[in-house]
Amino acid sequence: MADENVSKNLMDAAFKKKESEEEQKVKEEDKATEGDIITFQKDGQQMEAVVTSARLQNSVVCDMTIMDDFHERNLEFEKTVVAHKNYSIKERRDR
Structure with a gap:
């Protein structure tokens, strides 16, 4: 009985x-x-980027250079990977 429980x-x-x-x-x-x-x-910063690749299973690759202040932010990279659960879509591309 205990084993069943x-x-x-x-x-x-x-x-x-x-x-x-x-x-x-x-x-x-x-x-x-x-x-x-x-x-x-x-x-800790709010970022905006355009998706350049959506072929990964759990995330997207995106380009952050679309931000007007990209160079002022002194970011190390132009592109980054973001998990699907960690972003929201601001604007869909025209389909």
Whole structure:
């Protein structure tokens, strides 16, 4: 009887973990595509960038040089990778 309870508790925990992981995934229609402009936080700063590649499974590659103050921010790189869950789409490219 005790083994059955332990087994049931383990199964319940596994299902709850799987459900939690599924809820955290970004829906396909909410993901940015090439040409979209996104906003996100990086090093405590609000950034804006254009998506240059959306071929990665969990993130996008984007170019931050579209910001008017890009050079004043003294950022190390022109491009960065942002996870789907960490950005919002500001503007969709014309389709």
